[in-house]
Amino acid sequence: MGRCPAHRPSPSSAAYEKAFARHPGADGALVTSPTPYGAAADLTGIADVCHRRGKPLIVDEAWGAHLPFHDDLPSWAMDAGADICVTSIHKMGSGLEQGSVFHLQGDRVDPAELASRADLLGTTSPNVLLYAGIDAWRRQMVQYGRELVGGALELAVRIREAVEAIDGFHVNGAADFCGPGLAADFDPLPVVMDISELGTTGYRAADWLRRNHHIDVHLSDHRRISAQLTHADDEQTTARLRTALRDLAHHAADLRDAPQVTVPSPADLRMDQVELPRDAYFAQHTKVPAAEAHGRVAAEMITPYPPGIPVVLPGERLTEPVLEYLTSGVASGMFLPDAADRRLHTVRVVAES
Ligand SMILES: Cc1ncc(COP(=O)(O)O)c(C=O)c1O
Structure with a gap:
């Protein structure tokens, strides 16, 4: 095998510019940065593209809890001008599992709206140990962050x-x-x-x-x-x-002799989004054998974990390269926690009337 980039190409600000031109009705942009492989996007450039249109930038910074605390690391989303970022303190920080937080700045997202959405999803019985873990991490980083993160970098x-x-x-x-x-x-x-x-x-x-x-x-x-x-x-x-x-x-x-995974090119990993994810997810669905699923519209999300980046989203029209990637992947040891059939003998697709 030759060397190849270790992940899908990172979206550039020019790619966001083009995507907004194609979809002027888009409400904002969502970027995962850094990826679990450590690749970070040009968040400042992407924020600029969004803000020129008055749209918010939301960053999935799950793997970036440590970024604010050392200058030799990529900029964290808030310094890059993002409107919201979501960070898992239990990943690169010292929080207990489930210690995820979001940060909000600026006036493009109404704090009351955001709090109301969080209330819809959150528990009414928050765990005080989680909050204590988050706060202790914050304190530790304020006091010793540069030194501790610097030690890890060395x-x-x-x-x-x-x-x-x-x-x-x-x-x-x-x-x-x-x-x-x-x-x-x-x-x-x-x-x-x-x-x-x-x-x-x-x-x-x-x-x-x-x-x-x-x-x-x-x-x-x-x-x-x-x-x-x-x-x-x-x-x-x-x-x-x-x-x-x-x-x-x-x-x-x-x-040796491990089963090989048929990895598509980044372009072949793209599938057409033919229905809104919500419509496809709530549509009447049926199971079809993976070998017969190409051309059908996915009614589920399918995510190799790790790294946890979805390969299939509801509403996408399934293609052979993606199905081949996932089925050969499962045969090789890939884990698909969110697929209805984790062995992927079948795929959940939108029922045809
Ligand atoms: C890119 C990315 N976003 C979000 C998550 C989920 O984060 P949390 O554990 O805070 O729910 C993960 C988990 O691995 C992830 O890799």
């Missing part, structure tokens, strides 16, 4: 060099992620390793690391595994990781 430089030196490993860096048509910036804390030269898949390598070294990687896909460093890591945790990865390289021969 650790990342060392572990990236050490892993790159292991035969069969290539650590994805800015050169793989950033450039014209690709990401604008890059967070080095997700140590994303391309292991295709070992002749196995990330799925198989992840299972092996869990079984043999009790290490859960942050992410695995058809050709990569990623170890997510945070401010909580130190020389001890990275030494354990290094030992495990060297051992993985020694055992690569045992992991």
Whole structure:
């Protein structure tokens, strides 16, 4: 396999400009940045495109809780001018699971409207431990954030060099992620390793690391595994990781002949949105065998997890390359938590009258 960008091309501000020209009625823009692979979009440019039209920019910054606390990291969404960003404090911060927050600034989104939407989805019995965890993280970062995140960044430089030196490993860096048509910036804390030269898949390598070294990687896909460093890591945790990865390289021969995943080009991952997601989701639906689903309109979301970015949304017309990607992926170890049939023998589609 040749080297290829580690993720779909990152949307540029020019792409948003074009999308608004095609869909002038769009109410705003939503961007996931950074991705779980650490690729960050040009949020300042995208915010500018939105704001010239008086539209809000919403950023899914689930993987960016640490970004505000060190200048060597990509800008966080609020500094880049976004109107809202949603952040998981339990991912790159020290919050307890479910400790997600949103930030709001400016006057394009009415705070009362936003609070009312949050009330629709939230519990009436908030967990005070969650709030305490969020507040303790905030305090820790205000007091020691630069030092702690700086320590993690230095650790990342060392572990990236050490892993790159292991035969069969290539650590994805800015050169793989950033450039014209690709990401604008890059967070080095997700140590994303391309292991295709070992002749196995990330799925198989992840299972092996869990079984043999009790290490859960942050992410695995058809050709990569990623170890997510945070401010909580130190020389001890990275030494354990290094030992495990060297051992993985020694055992690569045992992991070969993994079923291959048929990965489409970024263009082939795009499908036509022929119905509104809401209409397709609530429409009468039926199950069809995956082999017969091309051309039908999806009535469900299908998301390989990790990384948790939907490949199929309700209302999209299913294509062969996408179905082939998902079915070959499942055969290889891909996990689809939100599909009605997680093995994808069948797909939920809009019923034809
Ligand atoms: C890009 C992205 N957005 C959102 C989420 C969900 O975040 P939360 O755990 O706060 O619900 C995830 C989870 O992995 C994610 O990767």
